[in-house]
Amino acid sequence: MYDALIIGAGACGLMCAVQAGFLGKRVLLLEKNAQPGAKILISGGGRCNYTNLNTSPANFISGNEHFCKSAFSQWTVNDTITFFETYGIYGKEKTLGQLFPATDKAKDIVNVFISLCTDFGQEIRCNADVMEVKKEDDSFVVSYQSEGRIVSVRAPRLVLTTGGLPVRKLGASDFALKTAQQFGLRIAKTAPALVPLTVTGKDAEWFAHLSGNSIFCRVSNEQISFEENILFTHWGLSGPAILQISSYWKPGEWIDIDLLPDRKISSLIETERNQNGKKMFLTLLSSVFPRKFAEALGKYLPVDKNLASLNKSDLAQIETQIHHFRIKPAGDKGYDRAEVMRGGVATEELSSKTLEARKVPGLFFGGECVDVTGWLGGYNFQWAWASGFVIACNI
Template identity: 45%
Template sequence: MQVNTLILGAGAAGMMCAAQAGPSTLVIDHAKAPGEKIRISGGGRCNFTNMHTDPARFLGANPHFQKSALKRYTQWDFLDLVDRYKIAWHEKTLGQLFCDDKATQIIDMLRAELTKAGAELWLKTSLVDLDHDGMQYKATLDRDGARHTVTARNLVLATGGKSIPKMGATGLAYDIAKRFGHALTDTRPALVPLTFTDQRFAPLSGVATPVVAQANGTAFEEAMLFTHRGLSGPAVLQISSYWTEGDPITIDLLPHTDLPGALKSARTTHGKRNVTTALGDILPERLVGFLAEDLPLGGNVADLSDKRIEDIAARLKHWSLTPSGSEGYRTAEVTLGGIATDRIDSKTMMSRDVPGLYMIGEAVDVTGWLGGYNFQWAWSSGVAAGQAIVASS
């Protein structure tokens, strides 16, 4: 079978690329259904982009690499596509856009675009062997137990990273890229809960509170959730991309709260109240009880000296913790790192060294913040590669 383009991976980036690359395009995936990460994202409603998408909200060895693709195909371009398919959506928080109904609407839209472009989708299909003779790629595929040989002028690596292996995630794109001479940056789980081996927060499991969480100089103000294993919630998932094992994190439990002022005022108006009771007006009661084991929170408010008040406030605003690790790729939303971008053309997503080899989406060393940024990178990088393929045909 001869095609112009073979795309490995029927996820967000792969299907978006196929919708642009046009006729004589074959997309393969070993899964039974396309877009599985889309299906489970956003609690089943798919946080498909973010209104505030900006190149600065992405991590990678080259902080400028993503600029071209994100500029050429923006969040507004994808939103226009969603509107054309009459998919109802809403903004949740911080510019995050979700489907009103099911995430499968986005998958159906991409499949429709793919079909309209004349591309073909093979599911339950695995790559067995791959060769390149300098002019074209020759792939041996296993489709439902039957072997097929496919030759293609272009090959697109869109198989993602290592996150959520139970859904079939592998390092296939990394292996192929290395085989063709591309380097990899270090990979690790990102947008992932942080853990503590002593399970110290198990008594607080289920408690959530607004915080400012910080790791290695980068801070996010969102909710934090205590779990049996450690810490989660948007604030912690965000800083996990900046945290490295062995480093401390700092939690401000009092964002926008003047605790010294509140307690000094309470000394006069409610002096007989317990300190823990007064703090319970500001923080979750279970959290206050937990903190009381380490902080001097005994006695009544009237007994608090200015120095003791300032000490309590300082410790609550700068709660330093050192996680033992993270929950790993099992629950990580994305993989940080990947195929190094130094030998990839940022305008076309094509290898600078191997003709017709394209690398897109999560497989590349571009990782966005939580909140739809990584899907936007999938759309933008997929479009960049697809349009480049058409232009070179």
């Protein structure tokens, strides 16, 4: 009855089903949740930043930096924009190339797919908890539980688009990874990505005291840097810059924060001191940072001195703390607070052109369960759409 079975009705699975419909192929889409597109609906605060205008392979972490190039050449950002515009979703650009629906409603994105699946006769079965996957001769047999009974279906192609481990309440699981291992495929080490970082020990109280304060910074490690806001929390740091750097951070490593990336604190001090040496250093800090944060810097800086009395040692200390504020996070907030999963089905196990498993003809993996992890801001959706399209062309 079906050309392919797709397990997981998220971004990649829905796009795969729709694109298969355009090509005259009939698929069955099995979804564990009560409705399709659960993660789409909560993304971007319920607004869904569905792509990023700046997408390139450089915005992705993978065991093979070239792996995603083929998919992105087959389905581009312009293809995403055109696809959604065709069905009434017009984008508006926000920070750093992020594209959101003009309506600010993620459900409009999901509704496009549901409507198209209906038009093409693609079947979506929700509340379908897959129990077993096996291969018999030239077919894949999938057994799932629904409404208290076990149902078995078969097709010559099987597509795994069940996502990763983040957000357990949305049904996140390691199903795709276990299935890949079942068929002898290697899994690249997984970890939470785009995730807040925790601070413990003697500095924990200082960070907690600043909870709710947001500062524009440059956050760096030995691999990369990001200029966006950081957010102080009761348990450490969050905000876009921290989420970005978390994908490149490993336990035990330091992170360097430039608290004033667009100006030099030494130049500000010199200029202000020439005008009014009696001005307190705290007053100067309060002109460039929120007052509460400026006062908190008193733990590290001579905020009770006026500018004229700052000596060379003071200036060196200020330069270091403002432009090279270093932290060693204790850990991260785990999968339930992570946006995505890093790692997944190893890229060498899949054809970059088709996303078919090299060892298992007819078995495909797409979206987050593959070892391709994008930056914050719509990049992971672009990978989901592109990988869904590529698979649809080859099932």
